[in-house]
Amino acid sequence: xxxxxxxxxxxxxxxxxxxxxxxxxxxxxxxxxxxxxxxxxxxxxxxxxxxxxxxxxxxxxxxxxxxxxxxxxxxxxxxxxxxxxxxxxxxxxxxxxxxxxxxxxxxxxxxxxxxxxxxxxxxxxxxxxxxxxxxxxxxxxxxxxxxxxxxxxxxxxxxxxxxxxxxxxxxxxxxxxxxxxxxxxxxxxxxxxxxxxxxxxxxxxxxxxxxxxxxxxxxxxxxxxxxxxxxxxxxxxxxxxxxxxxxxxxxxxxxxxxxxxxxxxxxxxxxxxxxxxxxxxxxxxxxxxxxxxxxxxxxxxxxxxxxxxxxxxxxxxxxxxxxxxxxxxxxxxxxxxxxxxxxxx
Amino acid sequence: xxxxxxxxxxxxxxxxxxxxxxxxxxxxxxxxxxxxxxxxxxxxxxxxxxxxxxxxxxxxxxxxxxxxxxxxxxxxxxxxxxxxxxxxxxxxxxxxxxxxxxxxxxxxxxxxxxxxxxxxxxxxxxxxxxxxxxxxxxxxxxxxxxxxxxxxxxxxxxxxxxxxxxxxxxxxxxxxxxxxxxxxxxxxxxxxxxxxxxxxxxxxxxxxxxxxxxxxxxxxxxxxxxxxxxxxxxxxxxxxxxxxxxxxxxxxxxxxxxxxxxxxxxxxxxxxxxxxxxxxxxxxxxxxxxxxxxxx
Numbered sequence: 293x294x295x296x297x298x299x300x301x302x303x304x305x306x307x308x309x310x311x312x313x314x315x316x317x318x319x320x321x322x323x324x325x326x327x328x329x330x331x332x333x334x335x336x337x338x339x340x341x342x343x344x345x346x347x348x349x350x351x352x353x354x355x356x357x358x359x360x361x362x363x364x365x366x367x368x369x370x371x372x373x374x375x376x377x378x379x380x381x382x383x384x385x386x387x388x389x390x391x392x393x394x395x396x397x398x399x400x401x402x403x404x405x406x407x408x409x410x411x412x413x414x415x416x417x418x419x420x421x422x423x424x425x426x427x428x429x430x431x432x433x434x435x436x437x438x439x440x441x442x443x444x445x446x447x448x449x450x451x452x453x454x455x456x457x458x459x460x461x462x463x464x465x466x467x468x469x470x471x472x473x474x475x476x477x478x479x480x481x482x483x484x485x486x487x488x489x490x491x492x493x494x495x496x497x498x499x500x501x502x503x504x505x506x507x508x509x510x511x512x513x514x515x516x517x518x519x520x521x522x523x524x525x526x527x528x529x530x531x532x533x534x535x536x537x538x539x540x541x542x543x544x545x546x547x548x549x550x551x552x553x554x555x556x557x558x559x560x561x562x563x564x565x566x567x568x569x570x571x572x573x574x575x576x577x578x579x580x581x582x583x584x585x586x587x588x589x590x591x592x593x594x595x596x597x598x599x600x601x602x603x604x605x606x607x608x609x610x611x612x613x614x615x616x617x618x619x620x621x622x623x624x625x626x627x628x629x630x631x632x633x634x635x636x637x
Numbered sequence: 638x639x640x641x642x643x644x645x646x647x648x649x650x651x652x653x654x655x656x657x658x659x660x661x662x663x664x665x666x667x668x669x670x671x672x673x674x675x676x677x678x679x680x681x682x683x684x685x686x687x688x689x690x691x692x693x694x695x696x697x698x699x700x701x702x703x704x705x706x707x708x709x710x711x712x713x714x715x716x717x718x719x720x721x722x723x724x725x726x727x728x729x730x731x732x733x734x735x736x737x738x739x740x741x742x743x744x745x746x747x748x749x750x751x752x753x754x755x756x757x758x759x760x761x762x763x764x765x766x767x768x769x770x771x772x773x774x775x776x777x778x779x780x781x782x783x784x785x786x787x788x789x790x791x792x793x794x795x796x797x798x799x800x801x802x803x804x805x806x807x808x809x810x811x812x813x814x815x816x817x818x819x820x821x822x823x824x825x826x827x828x829x830x831x832x833x834x835x836x837x838x839x840x841x842x843x844x845x846x847x848x849x850x851x852x853x854x855x856x857x858x859x860x861x862x863x864x865x866x867x868x869x870x871x872x873x874x875x876x877x878x879x880x881x882x883x884x885x886x887x888x889x890x891x892x893x894x895x896x897x898x899x900x901x902x903x904x905x906x907x908x909x910x911x912x913x914x915x916x917x918x919x920x921x922x923x924x925x926x927x928x929x930x931x932x933x
Binding site: 344345346365366367371372373375377379380381382383392393396397440444 | 833835836838839840841842843844845846849853854857858
């Protein structure tokens with residue numbers, strides 16, 4: 293198929309007796325920003341390492357740009373990696389680090405220095421070329437690693453939790469920069485992360501991993517709004533999962549259902565619920581969690597079960613919301629936000 | 638005041654602990670007095686005595702030390718051909734042993750640190766260290782047996798139409814290399830073991846074949862440890878005189894000259910003794926530039 297950067301078929305990996313990757317089929321398009329999201333130990337990093345060539349699959353095939361590379365060594369693949377802890381060479385200057393790949397490809401010295409400087413300028417690190425990695429901050433090292441991986445213009449860039457070691461502010465800034473950079477260079481990015489927010493903000497598409505398998509592949513909106521499994525619903529964002537009797541009573545049918553907390557409105561019990569497209573239940577506020585910009589209400593439903601609702605603090609303050617504890621409320625949400633998920637929790 | 642310090646200050650031990658906690662200088666001086674005395678009086682003091690006595694002379698009839706200042710001994714060191722030869726030979730032996738140790742130790746350390754399975758590594762390190770538990774003399778005499786005429790070396794080389802090196806300078810170099818090899822393997826082993834695996838991955842990822850990764854990443858990062866190991870092999874070889882007596886045939890090194898002069902001409906022996914000290918100080922200064930001393 294044309295326009296496919298990566299195609300994985302029946303990919304498995306076993307370490308000793310444990311299965312790290314249990315059959316992954318995946319196709320990633322050219323120029324996509326693709327995220328692999330999952331908790332630690334879900335196999336996402338192992339898949340990445342197999343694409344890079346650091347691990348060889350127990351079975352299955354890997355194609356890069358239409359060519360099978362399953363048995364090839366890392367240095368035979370047109371793929372570069374940004375490592376979680378950056379893996380910069382400590383005995384080389386920043387410039388030498390960035391130029392390393394070019395030097396191996398025997399690019400003439402003047403040209404590779406010029407390219408390295410340009411790559412450093414692209415990640416806003418002009419003038420840092422002569423320093424050692426140890427003299428840089430975490431965010432700067434991260435950018436050097438990015439420049440080193442991008443300078444050779446690979447077709448595919450693999451990023452293994454590259455923002456994991458940065459503090460929140462820097463991480464948010466780098467998320468925006470990374471996305472802008474990807475749009476600019478037009479290279480396929482495969483981004484491994486356990487941070488669902490990061491995956492949602494940056495990706496064109498996301499694959500959610502769990503226990504060595506892919507649970508769902510889709511756009512951020514699809515993953516968030518239409519979780520295919522209970523695992524996706526609970527891992528990506530927070531979710532109310534209703535099943536059994538509670539589901540029967542609240543939704544009116546058997547099965548497992550997911551409702552996002554921010555879709556639920558908290559009203560006075562006496563409020564009228566006559567709009568046909570809305571579901572409604574009544575209950576008692578068990579706990580109020582003040583989050584600054586929003587408030588989380590944990591509501592025990594009449595007849596059992598509990599729902600979490602998230603409300604923006606448009607007009608309320610911390611003193612106001614505390615008064616809600618123990619009061620009777622009515623919860624209301626649009627029926628189309630009740631999503632049925634196949635398997636039980 | 639006493640009311641605010643309830644339990645503290647009751648027992649003498651607690652009172653002392655409290656005092657030491659408050660007085661940083663007292664704590665430091667108690668801690669450092671003994672080792673500093675050792676270093677200053679016994680170690681540096683004896684070196685100073687050595688150096689000073691090198692400027693004295695002897696009565697050539699009675700061999701008694703005459704405390705008259707002269708630089709004759711050092712003059713003789715630099716001008717007498719025999720002394721010059723022996724000094725250069727000693728430095729040559731120390732360098733040869735160091736190079737041999739490095740060449741042998743690197744692949745061995747690579748096996749113990751990266752090729753062997755992790756749970757075998759501690760055992761292999763112990764195996765490398767076991768020769769250090771045996772007496773130095775026992776090991777040198779073992780080598781005397783190996784290298785003697787009709788010994789193990791001769792017997793093993795015979796099928797190839799060769800014979801062992803016999804006793805002499807090569808035998809001394811071989812035996813010293815054997816003796817000091819663990820001191821070279823250990824630092825290299827440690828450096829290779831601590832080499833992050835993802836640096837090797839990163840190098841391969843950027844297109845480097847294994848040979849290239851070895852030259853551009855592994856070797857430069859391990860070199861300071863090789864230099865650190867060489868500080869041991871070099872200085873231990875330079876100071877040795879027993880090995881060369883046992884397997885060296887008629888070969889003389891600085892140590893032998895010191896030993897033979899110590900009865901007859903103590904100041905000359907002292908002057909000879911300062912030579913390795915000076916050489917090793919120069920060697921350390923050279924090694925410091927490679928960053929070796931910070932990885933010791």
